[in-house]
Amino acid sequence: MKASLETLEQHFATVIAANELSHAYLFVGATNSGKMTLAQWIAQRLFCTNVKDGQPCGECAECRRIEEGNNPDYLVIQRATRTIGVDEIRGLKQELSKSGLEGRQRVFVIQDADKMTPAAANSLLKFLEEPASQVVIILTTTRLARILPTIQSRLQIVTLQSPTLATREQAIQQLGVDSTFSHVLSTTQFSLEDIQGWLEQVDAVQLQQTFWRWLTQILARKDSAFTLVQTQILSTFKEQKLQQLLPDLLLAALSDLFTVKFALNRPLNWTNQQENLQQFANQFSTQQVTALLEIVLGLRSMQEANVSFQNVLEYTTLRLLVVLA
Amino acid sequence: MAYQALYRVWRPQNFQQVVGQKIVTQTLKNSITTDQISHAYLFAGPRGTGKTSCAKIFAKAINCLDSQDGEPCNHCENCVAINENRLTDIIEIDAASNNGVDEIRDIRDKVKYPPTQAKYKVYIIDEVHMLSTGAFNALLKTLEEPPAHVVFILATTEIQKVPATIISRTQRFNFRRISADDIAEQLIHILTEKNISYDDQAIAVISRAADGGMRDALSILDQVLSFGNDHVSLENALEVTGDADDQSLAHYLSAIFNQNVTEALQTINTLFADGCSANRLIEGIIELLRDLLLQKNDAQLLTQMSYRQLDADLITAAAQIQSAQLYQMIDLTNEIQLQLKNSAHSELFLEVMTVKLANVAKTAAPVSEGAAANQAEVEKLQTQVAELKQQLSKLENHGVAVSPRTTMPKASTPVHKTDVKINRQQVYHVLENATKESLTAVRDVWPDLLSKLTPAKRAMMKVSQPVAASADAIVVAFTYEFTLRTATTDQDLQDALKQELNALMQNEADIILVQKDQWPKIRKEYIATLRQGKTEKPTTQATPPAELAQPTIVAEATKLFGDKIVKVEAN
Ligand SMILES: [Zn+2]
Ligand SMILES: [Zn+2]
Numbered sequence: 001m002k003a004s005l006e007t008l009e010q011h012f013a014t015v016i017a018a019n020e021l022s023h024a025y026l027f028v029g030a031t032n033s034g035k036m037t038l039a040q041w042i043a044q045r046l047f048c049t050n051v052k053d054g055q056p057c058g059e060c061a062e063c064r065r066i067e068e069g070n071n072p073d074y075l076v077i078q079r080a081t082r083t084i085g086v087d088e089i090r091g092l093k094q095e096l097s098k099s100g101l102e103g104r105q106r107v108f109v110i111q112d113a114d115k116m117t118p119a120a121a122n123s124l125l126k127f128l129e130e131p132a133s134q135v136v137i138i139l140t141t142t143r144l145a146r147i148l149p150t151i152q153s154r155l156q157i158v159t160l161q162s163p164t165l166a167t168r169e170q171a172i173q174q175l176g177v178d179s180t181f182s183h184v185l186s187t188t189q190f191s192l193e194d195i196q197g198w199l200e201q202v203d204a205v206q207l208q209q210t211f212w213r214w215l216t217q218i219l220a221r222k223d224s225a226f227t228l229v230q231t232q233i234l235s236t237f238k239e240q241k242l243q244q245l246l247p248d249l250l251l252a253a254l255s256d257l258f259t260v261k262f263a264l265n266r267p268l269n270w271t272n273q274q275e276n277l278q279q280f281a282n283q284f285s286t287q288q289v290t291a292l293l294e295i296v297l298g299l300r301s302m303q304e305a306n307v308s309f310q311n312v313l314e315y316t317t318l319r320l321l322v323v324l325a
Numbered sequence: 326m327a328y329q330a331l332y333r334v335w336r337p338q339n340f341q342q343v344v345g346q347k348i349v350t351q352t353l354k355n356s357i358t359t360d361q362i363s364h365a366y367l368f369a370g371p372r373g374t375g376k377t378s379c380a381k382i383f384a385k386a387i388n389c390l391d392s393q394d395g396e397p398c399n400h401c402e403n404c405v406a407i408n409e410n411r412l413t414d415i416i417e418i419d420a421a422s423n424n425g426v427d428e429i430r431d432i433r434d435k436v437k438y439p440p441t442q443a444k445y446k447v448y449i450i451d452e453v454h455m456l457s458t459g460a461f462n463a464l465l466k467t468l469e470e471p472p473a474h475v476v477f478i479l480a481t482t483e484i485q486k487v488p489a490t491i492i493s494r495t496q497r498f499n500f501r502r503i504s505a506d507d508i509a510e511q512l513i514h515i516l517t518e519k520n521i522s523y524d525d526q527a528i529a530v531i532s533r534a535a536d537g538g539m540r541d542a543l544s545i546l547d548q549v550l551s552f553g554n555d556h557v558s559l560e561n562a563l564e565v566t567g568d569a570d571d572q573s574l575a576h577y578l579s580a581i582f583n584q585n586v587t588e589a590l591q592t593i594n595t596l597f598a599d600g601c602s603a604n605r606l607i608e609g610i611i612e613l614l615r616d617l618l619l620q621k622n623d624a625q626l627l628t629q630m631s632y633r634q635l636d637a638d639l640i641t642a643a644a645q646i647q648s649a650q651l652y653q654m655i656d657l658t659n660e661i662q663l664q665l666k667n668s669a670h671s672e673l674f675l676e677v678m679t680v681k682l683a684n685v686a687k688t689a690a691p692v693s694e695g696a697a698a699n700q701a702e703v704e705k706l707q708t709q710v711a712e713l714k715q716q717l718s719k720l721e722n723h724g725v726a727v728s729p730r731t732t733m734p735k736a737s738t739p740v741h742k743t744d745v746k747i748n749r750q751q752v753y754h755v756l757e758n759a760t761k762e763s764l765t766a767v768r769d770v771w772p773d774l775l776s777k778l779t780p781a782k783r784a785m786m787k788v789s790q791p792v793a794a795s796a797d798a799i800v801v802a803f804t805y806e807f808t809l810r811t812a813t814t815d816q817d818l819q820d821a822l823k824q825e826l827n828a829l830m831q832n833e834a835d836i837i838l839v840q841k842d843q844w845p846k847i848r849k850e851y852i853a854t855l856r857q858g859k860t861e862k863p864t865t866q867a868t869p870p871a872e873l874a875q876p877t878i879v880a881e882a883t884k885l886f887g888d889k890i891v892k893v894e895a896n
Pocket of ligand 1 (some may be wrong): 049051056057058059061063
């Protein structure tokens with residue numbers, strides 16, 4: 001099922017009131033879609049001493065302890081590392097078996113469960129199937145396909161709709177980014193901290209200018225776009241995180257071109273490029289616009305396959321030029 | 326009392342309650358009644374198909390004090406103790422947990438002690454493929470000389486990761502994906518018991534989305550019930566699975582066929598906004614395209630095969646589309662589905678797909694040469710990227726080592742442009758080991774086999790015939806390309822065929838599907854490769870080319886096709 005955070009809170013209120021909370025859930029959704037908020041809401045709903053109209057009060061000692069991360073019965077596994085290994089799951093399992101004996105209500109959360117190594121994921125299977133009573137296990141992920149099917153089939157899968165981006169956009173603006181770029185960045189998976197990190201390295205205005213100079217040359221079918229990769233793009237997008245940002249900027253731009261070409265009823269990502277894009281859209285066939293978008297959709301996996309950034313960009317530039325030739 | 330998930334409540338307690346694994350349960354029961362119990366079993370198959378349940382039932386049945394026809398009674402002292410997880414002679418080991426190695430070594434020491442209460446000590450090792458090399462070695466030593474009172478049951482979802490040395494010491498049972506029909510039947514059974522009403526279409530939606538896993542089906546049903554537990558409505562089922570409703574799907578495809586791209590794009594965008602999942606949407610599109618293909622070629626067959634009533638407007642729109650175009654669309658959709666897996670931008674992928682589908686609908690006429698050359702270039706580049714992607718997904722999903730699947734391709738695997746891809750290697754391997762006796766035996770049971778299929782599946786298979794057989798595989802030829810195409814994308818059908826074949830033949834033979842027109846050509850090619858001594862023998866020792874001189878070939882060919890054909894070849 002897929003729904004907004006508010007709808008899901010309402011849904012879980014009903015489920016908990018009917019005493020039909022399942023023992024294991026998987027929350028799927030984009031960064032910022034509220035997966036952890038929902039998990040915390042469920043914990044507060046279960047522990048709150050002052051539930052009103054099916055909602056936790058948010059003010060009692062229990063609610064506050066959960067919010068502050070000080071309730072040992074609400075345990076969150078959250079790792080900045082790339083993987084979550086067996087050792088970390090073992091700790092959780094020890095906690096789980098303890099609760100079996102004590103029989104008290106507990107909520108366990110594994111954030112970004114796709115980070116679990118196959119061994120770690122497999123070691124969870126038995127516990128997902130035979131959980132101690134009064135324990136709710138919640139896994140969260142941004143990509144469902146990366147969760148083992150054997151895990152998926154033991155969980156109830158709940159998908160959270162992407163949040164309205166207005167709040168996020170505002171927060172990015174407050175970092176000193178112009179409104180267009182804030183809007184584009186708000187649609188990406190990057191955290192506010194990431195964005196703040198870049199801003200210390202590069203000038204956001206110069207970054208956009210370099211990007212659009214390159215893309216405009218591609219769309220104008222100029223071979224010089226190829227040399228721009230080495231002379232300008234590489235030096236501007238130096239940081240590894242910035243290199244991950246580039247495909248998103250490109251995807252945002254080319255999906256805008258697609259939106260303009262097919263006159264789709266939805267707002268652009270690059271709100272200030274409407275005219276520029278319209279001009280190009282008039283010159284290209286629908287097939288070309290689609291082919292461009294398709295090429296860029298494959299960029300991220302090329303990067304993840306450890307093809308060097310320079311190679312990815314040069315190769316992509318060539319391919320885009322071939323489509324428009 | 327906390328809420329118990331349906332799949333835990335409805336875990337089967339005896340073989341009869343196990344859904345969709347008739348052969349396995351029957352064979353296990355027979356081995357009990359005839360007292361031919363092995364020391365080691367390997368249960369292999371996809372998630373949610375009943376492996377662990379069967380292991381537990383088997384452990385009960387062989388220790389039951391009042392076993393009837395190989396079933397556990399579930400009342401005697403031993404059965405009750407096992408059901409309550411307190412019989413110490415039944416040892417469940419989670420191979421994935423870290424102390425797996427130590428526990429396996431521990432088995433070696435303890436295995437010699439007789440059971441305390443039961444007749445057999447049973448070790449159930451779940452997810453056995455997760456054992457480390459060290460643990461496998463320790464296990465192997467134990468399997469080499471097991472005491473009489475011990476039974477091992479190894480279960481795995483990834484048989485290709487279990488060492489051959491282990492597999493060869495076990496009796497192997499393959500658990501199949503459970504057919505949508507069987508799943509639906511069980512769902513209805515449960516709902517009837519619980520006194521809950523349901524929409525027929527909701528049951529169809531849930532059983533399809535479960536993709537062969539009973540546990541998946543019950544997890545989905547649980548979730549549907551959390552919306553309101555007195556009725557299972559189509560609306561709630563669609564909401565939980567993220568499926569698109571039939572009308573929207575029909576509207577989408579009609580727009581594609583009419584080359585109204587904007588309309589099609591708007592339709593999927595609305596579906597996304599309503600919470601439809603990209604993956605389920607694409608599954609739905611593939612199914613509908615397949616239905617249309619059937620409708621075009623054999624409308625009567627469609628009514629038997631599909632629960633879906635095709636939308637009248639859609640049929641009108643599809644009238645202008647040729648079968649070849651529908652094939653192309655199915656291929657295209659399959660390809661996009663593979664790419665979806667690794668992307669956070671699934672909605673954009675579907676938009677790209679939409680434009681390409683409409684393009685296929687448009688291009689019945691041949692493209693001009695210049696455009697074709699350009700297209701070829703683009704396609705070449707795309708292939709390269711597709712390869713990169715494939716490598717990537719393999720690395721991500723499996724680590725470095727990836728074992729090939731030995732079964733027939735599933736619906737989602739990409740197939741050739743218009744031809745159904747033939748795995749020549751596989752076919753040659755059958756021919757290499759084929760005998761006339763095997764073929765006669767298979768042809769003898771073929772009518773029986775067909776009679777055991779559901780009417781819909783039987784109708785599909787009416788136009789097929791076994792054309793070659795070895796001990797471990799048979800080749801079945803189809804008269805029409807479109808039925809072959811449909812059959813190769815229907816995993817349920819393939820599973821059912823193999824299951825029935827294996828039951829009737831008492832073997833584990835696989836089934837390879839080919840087209841009848843192509844069969845003489847394939848045979849000819851095989852004989853030609855024999856002549857050149859080029860046949861690859863992946864599993865056996867390669868025969869030195871010198872030995873493949875004329876007499877061998879003639880002997881081989883005669884063995885296969887009888888004298889007549891060999892004489893023709895000699896001309
Ligand atoms: Zn409270
Ligand atoms: Zn009994």
